[in-house]
Each structure stands twice: as structure tokens, then as C-alpha cells.
Amino acid sequence: xNLMYYVILALVLFTIGATAVLTRRNAIxxxxxxxxxxxxxxxxxxxFSRMWGNVEGQVFAFFVMVVAAxxxxxxLAIVVSIFRTHRSASLDGAxxxxx
Amino acid sequence: xxxxxTISTGETLLFIAIAVVMVVLSIFGLLITRRAVYSAGCxxxxxxxxxxxxxxxxxxxxxxxxxxxxxxxxxxxxxFVLMMIGVDSSDTTHETxxxxxxxxxxxxxxxxxxxxxxxxxxxxxxxxxxxEANTPTNPEAIAQSIFGNHVLTLELVGxxxxxxxxxxxxxxxxxxxxxxxxxxxxxxxxxEAYATTGRHIGQKPPTGVYAESNSATNPALTAGGLEVEESxxxxxxxxxxxRHVGQFSPATADRIRRGEFNGQQPQVPRSGLPGMPGExxxxxxxxxxxxxxxxxxxxxxxxxxx
Numbered sequence: 001x002n003l004m005y006y007v008i009l010a011l012v013l014f015t016i017g018a019t020a021v022l023t024r025r026n027a028i029x030x031x032x033x034x035x036x037x038x039x040x041x042x043x044x045x046x047x048f049s050r051m052w053g054n055v056e057g058q059v060f061a062f063f064v065m066v067v068a069a070x071x072x073x074x075x076l077a078i079v080v081s082i083f084r085t086h087r088s089a090s091l092d093g094a095x096x097x098x099x
Numbered sequence: 100x101x102x103x104x105t106i107s108t109g110e111t112l113l114f115i116a117i118a119v120v121m122v123v124l125s126i127f128g129l130l131i132t133r134r135a136v137y138s139a140g141c142x143x144x145x146x147x148x149x150x151x152x153x154x155x156x157x158x159x160x161x162x163x164x165x166x167x168x169x170x171x172x173x174x175x176x177x178x179f180v181l182m183m184i185g186v187d188s189s190d191t192t193h194e195t196x197x198x199x200x201x202x203x204x205x206x207x208x209x210x211x212x213x214x215x216x217x218x219x220x221x222x223x224x225x226x227x228x229x230x231e232a233n234t235p236t237n238p239e240a241i242a243q244s245i246f247g248n249h250v251l252t253l254e255l256v257g258x259x260x261x262x263x264x265x266x267x268x269x270x271x272x273x274x275x276x277x278x279x280x281x282x283x284x285x286x287x288x289x290x291e292a293y294a295t296t297g298r299h300i301g302q303k304p305p306t307g308v309y310a311e312s313n314s315a316t317n318p319a320l321t322a323g324g325l326e327v328e329e330s331x332x333x334x335x336x337x338x339x340x341x342r343h344v345g346q347f348s349p350a351t352a353d354r355i356r357r358g359e360f361n362g363q364q365p366q367v368p369r370s371g372l373p374g375m376p377g378e379x380x381x382x383x384x385x386x387x388x389x390x391x392x393x394x395x396x397x398x399x400x401x402x403x404x405x
Binding site for chain 1: 158
């Protein structure tokens with residue numbers, strides 16, 4: 001087995017997350033797709049860190065996690081405030097800025 | 100020369116098992132199921148699997164952080180928000196753009212095929228492994244790197260977290276649109292409603308309890324045998340679920356029909372308390388003169404005069 005299989009798994013997960021973001025209407029599921037994409041990037045970083053024998057990759061995966069936590073906090077706050085005004089978590093409902 | 104990495108058979112088998120679980124669960128949770136709770140549940144398992152992968156990749160610190168941050172904090176927050184906006188919130192099947200789903204799926208398949216092709220065709224160096232980098236231990240090596248080479252990044256990221264917390268608080272903050280009602284104001288409003296519209300101040304009558312049935316859909320009976328409509332909760336009445344006495348207690352309905360209640364005074368001794376004509380309340384021989392038999396009377400009159 002080669003370490004590149006970890007990268008391939010990360011690519012598959014990234015694609016699943018991206019497809020979920022593109023196709024799902026529920027804001028929560030779309031945010032979960034973004035989380036999966038960020039995590040697959042982390043997996044690639046940790047894999048390359050092991051490949052090169054260097055902890056820098058893990059350090060950057062750690063920073064990505066922190067940024068993901070901040071992103072989720074703001075994203076869920078937006079979902080909650082949209083839900084308060086629209087009574088739905090659908091991404092199609094929030095189109096007031098269009099007009 | 101540094102020693103190169105050899106991957107054991109056990110790691111290969113564990114990787115295959117975990118990869119299958121992760122791909123199946125993320126496809127089911129993110130692309131197939133319509134229920135957001137199932138998605139969150141699947142993602143929790145996927146995150147735990149990722150933590151196992153990190154530990155396999157000789158990054159135990161990242162594995163622990165993955166469990167603590169993702170499974171413990173982020174996905175629990177997703178579940179909180181799910182409970183807030185309704186657990187049964189599900190995706191609509193209605194499509195506004197008909198071509199979007201097939202194009203997205205086609206694009207996903209195309210991307211994964213091209214990217215895997217690129218990865219398989221790439222020249223990969225001999226893997227080194229973390230044996231030397233993890234000296235003395237993995238968390239210590241990471242701490243050396245973060246607090247030695249990336250201090251500015253760490254501070255920027257800390258600022259980002261503070262800003263995100265403030266942003267979430269301001270986004271979900273709501274001004275009070277009407278002043279908070281204090282208890283005396285509530286009492287005054289209720290008395291006002293009683294004086295103008297005659298709305299009853301106290302509690303509504305509770306539902307009826309019968310030998311045959313004890314349900315919130317059963318109406319209570321007055322002493323004269325009439326059903327009290329408002330003893331059944333308003334929601335049940337609006338749904339048309341309120342029942343009549345004959346539906347659950349034919350014996351009681353028979354007694355009403357025979358006239359045992361029927362508008363006449365029931366055959367129970369009455370106390371003669373205010374609003375209840377009859378004999379005077381029986382005087383119990385009491386040795387303690389402090390007990391006042393009619394403490395409710397002055398308060399009632401005060402309420403009616405308002």
C-alpha cells in the first residue's frame with residue numbers, strides 16, 4: 001500500500017462534500033458538506049506531513065480546524081437568523097437581496 | 100540517510116475498512132437522505148473515522164483534536180441548531196433548477212476521475228514517516244512548531260475566533276419589541292379584561308375524569324349534567340377531537356337522559372358557600388378559634404367590584 005491511497009480517499013470525500021453543497025437545498029446539510037471538504041483537505045495535509053517526515057502539515061491542519069470552527073459559528077448564526085425571519089432553513093428562500 | 104516508511108498489512112486492512120465506511124456514510128448522509136438529522140449522525144461517524152486515520156498517520160495529537168473539536172463541539176452545535184429549527188426539517192424535493200442536480204453529479208464524477216488520475220500519475224517521493232519528526236513526542240513537536248515558527252498565525256487565528264464569536268452574537272441578537280410585562284401589570288390587565296369583557300380571571304375548568312376514560316378530550320360536567328365546552332383544551336377543540344359524554348361513558352349519558360342531573364339540583368349536600376345556595380356551612384366543633392371558615396369572601400367581593 002502506498003500513502004497516495006489516503007490522498008485518493010480525501011479526493012473522494014472532497015467531491016462528495018462539493019456535490020452536497022451544489023445539490024442540497026437545506027442550509028444545514030450544505031454546511032455539513034463544507035465541513036467534509038475542509039476535513040478532506042486536513043487529511044491531505046496530515047498525509048503529506050507523514051510523507052515528508054515534517055510536522056508543518058499537521059500544524060496547518062490544526063489552523064484549518066480553527067478556521068472551520070469560526071466558519072461554522074458564523075454560518076449557523078446566519079442559518080438561525082434566516083430561520084427566524086423565513087421560518088425555513090431552505091437556501092432557496094433567502095433571495096431578498098436579488099430584488 | 101533517513102529511514103523510509105513501511106506500511107504494515109494491519110494498517111492496510113484498517114484503512115480499507117475505514118475508507119469504505121467513510122465513503123458509504125458520507126454518500127448516504129450528504130447526497131441520499133433527505134433528513135438533516137441522519138446527515139448529522141453520519142457526519143459524526145465520518146469525523147470519528149477521520150480521527151482514527153490521523154492516528155494511523157502517526158499524528159495522535161491531530162486525532163485527539165479531531166474528536167474534541169469536530170465530534171465534540173462542531174457537530175454537537177449542528178445538532179443544537181437542528182433541534183432549534185425543528186428536528187424533522189428535511190430537504191424539499193422541489194427543484195427550482197432542473198439541470199442543476201445532474202450537472203453537479205456529472206461534474207463531481209468528472210472531477211474525482213481527473214484528480215485521481217493526476218494523483219496516480221504523479222511522481223511521489225519515498226515516504227519518510229514521522230519517526231524523526233515526532234521527537235520527543237508528537238504534541239511536543241507540534242507545540243515547538245506552533246509557538247516557535249507560527250506565533251503570528253496563531254495570534255491571527257485567535258483574533259478570528261474572537262471576531263467569529265462576536266459576529267455570531269450580533270447576528271442572532273434581537274431587540275425586545277415590547278416592554279417586558281411585570282407581574283402587577285399582568286394582574287391589572289387581567290382585571291381590566293374581566294371588568295370590560297367579563298373574561299374569567301382564574302383557571303379554566305379541568306377536563307372531566309370518568310370511570311371509563313381519563314383523557315384530555317373528555318369534557319367536564321356541570322352539577323346540572325351539562326358538558327362544559329371550555330374544559331377541553333382549545334387545540335383539541337380546534338382539531339375536532341373533543342368528545343361527548345355518550346361517546347366514552349354511555350352509563351353517564353343514560354343517567355343524564357333519565358334526568359338524574361338534567362337541570363335539577365343534584366342530590367348532594369351543599370355547603371352554602373358564596374355562590375352556592377343551600378344550607379349554611381356545617382359548624383364543626385373546633386377547639387382552635389383561629390380558623391376562619393370564610394376567608395375567601397372579602398377577596399371575592401373586592402375582585403367583583405373592580
